[in-house]
Amino acid sequence: MRAVALGPCVFLLATTTPSIGLIFSGRVVASTARVRRAISCMPATPKARVLLTCDRTCRSNAERDASSSEAGNRQSRRRKRDEVKIATVTAPTASDLFICNDDKSPAVTYRKTRRKVEVADQASTSSSCALTVAASQPTRKAKTGRTQAPTTSDKGVISKSARSRREVAIGETSSATTEVVEGDDHGRVPAPPDSALNATSLMRASTDTASAASAVLLHTLPKLFSATVVHRPSKEVKSPYLCDIRLAGVETLTLCHTPSLGCSGLVTTGATVLVSQSTSSTAKSSHVLHHVLQAEADGTSHWVGTHPMTANVLAQALLEEGHVFPSLSRIETLRKEVTMGNSRFDFVATHADGSVTVVETKNVPVADNFDGTKKERAALLAACITPPDAYHKIAIFPDGYRKKVSDPVSPRALKHVQELEAIVREGGKRACLLFISQRTDVASFVVTSTDMQYRTAVRKAGENGVVLKAFSVRWDGASGRAFLHRELPIVWDAEGK
DNA sequence: CTCTCAAAGCGGCTTAACCA
């Protein structure tokens, strides 16, 4: 295959045999992996059109699944993957294999680069339609897409980011259809007029996009809907991963997936939340919970991101944009979910100078004015200690349920730290523990003193060379946009060191 | 009190199967 000679052109990716191929000028010339490599060889191409489709004559995955024992979830996921897909990519990279479009929804989102692709001329046929790229908020429908299955040649490899998300943020227009909750620099939003927190009242249209435009956009979620948690776990399905919510303006209860479960007490009865519609046809719930509104004593409130997977997406963006390692050479490739030793680490970054950094990300949803046990807090209150500034809380990790006080909150997290330290000790690689707090009311980060096993392990790892970083992220309410807020200092003692 | 199990959803990895 003459990959380099392809130039700006129309790619047609189609399954002809059970293999997926690249059709160029109507002829199958390559398989998926070769397409990836072909695209990676075209850095000078300003724009290419990509059509992912499926030859219905071949035996589909759905048919295979129907005859297998595992017919449920995967069958649906693969059926989606087999649907016709149309997309265009600007300055294509190896990771720009596009996904999922159908004739009802012209919008396409590629999950890893989070770009939205729109069909400019909907009247066009699939083989000749003109397509344009728009860096704006993906639609809910677009999220249904999935990437093509990774090939053995380049599993999990994400190419260097094609362009800065900062540029994307600046280039955004006001075309987004969802209403926006604009907060101040702390991400605070004003309290509603009545005492009951009503997210709908907070979702006023934005009149000032300047602050958002100058910020570093890290991620954009699909359209979000306001709701209130009624039961968790759900009364209908007794899984801790599901809750009953009441969507704004809807009387009946709706089943919602809560991937972070109770999120240390944040997602509880009465909580105001933002949810997206589930895109899985096999999911038991129709919606997925993303943010919870945390009220402050002074009447303001903050959106707190609770979705643990989003923390990884945010971490990826921070890594790719050079915010985590500003003094190191840029990251060339970023592999996700890489198994090393007995653990699987979130990212392995290869820098331009050939050095390698192993990164483990932790979502830090919890923040408080005080890090300690309930007993210690009661003692402080009894001593009439003045409450600290509500907007200078500490992001605290970990904070979770445990059976025994002597147990670590998260044995896995402890294992990860110890293995990161081992990686540094072996030499040849850098290791980093990256904490992501999806809230803006925090001024610093601590590893909780209520889990001394983990705290000691992290501190020891840091002393032995593991890079410890913490960032806070500002969520723009219902617009679903996440911006870098600040890097948080990691505090170990009362002197702030 | 302690331990085990299960719950939903996502996505990477391994192995088997298939095709040119």
Place this chain on the structure above:
DNA sequence: TGGTTAAGCCGCTTTGAGAG
């Protein structure tokens, strides 16, 4: 035989129920 994909497995996340 080499290349590629499908199928299945597993890790990850937190909490509550039930058994011993």
